[in-house]
Amino acid sequence: MKPVIGVLGNLSTVEDGAVTHAFVNQSYIEAVEKAGGIPLVFPVGTDWKSTAHLLERVDGLLVTGGLDVHPFYYDEEPYQELGAILPNMDLFHIEAIRKAVEMQMPILGICRGAQVMNVAFGGTLFQDLNHIPTMVLKHQQAGSRTLGMHYVEIEEGSQLRKLIGARVMVNSMHHQSIKEISPDFRVVAKASDGVVEAIERKEYGFCMGVQWHPEEMIRVSSAMKPIFQSFVNATRTENIGGK
Ligand code: MN
Secondary structure (H helix, E strand, O other): OEEEEEEOOOOOOOOOOOOOOOOHHHHHHHHHHHHEEEEEEEEOOOOHHHHHHOOOOOOOOEEEEEEEOOOOHHHHOOOOOOOOOOOHHHHHHHHHHHHOOOOOEEEEEEHHHHHHHOOOOOOOEEEOHOOOOOOOOOOEEEOOOOOOOEEEEEOOOOHHHHOOEEEEEEEEEEEEEEOOOOOEEEEEEEOOOOOEEEEEEEEOOOEEOOOOOOOHHHHOOOOOOOHHHHHOOOOOOOOOOOO
């Protein structure tokens, strides 16, 4: 039986408010399938307390990318460059992550997903990298989403380093990043300008967040496949899906 991977859904923002779409990017679905998992998209419910019931039906949780996190959740006022926010979606994602950690479920967070993981356990974010004088690399790339943009240096002794090596090229589609790391996590990769690019939860099976988008890169290269493979394999070995 293949493991079932919960994929946290997103909501679209529509300017006139007439229609809101529930969605995930297809690249997440394909990446989970390529690694041998069955993706199951979680809609952003209006009753976030029911998240636990959904989580009991899956073996791992993929926290997808998307909009900015409301700075309310890390005790900051919103700056002008903050992007579109959906606080109810933030709360849904935060609660889902906390519950999944409580269940000791394997978790992979991507881009916003890594940021929400950090915020869910007391970390903070830079609301806009353009205002940090030292953080000068091109973190919001133009052109293809599969394109490698900048290098990241990966810490010795981390799970991530065992999977993809010490120094790799990654794509970059973010204007925010992790500022203060949650005490429950450690930084395991940085860009050369100091931007946090990956985190891992301390004393846990598989709980990793990456600031780049491996699900896009594996469409054209196998370099990032070990991240998804290790995530899905962790669901099999840890076998803590609650079913
Ligand atoms: Mn970056």
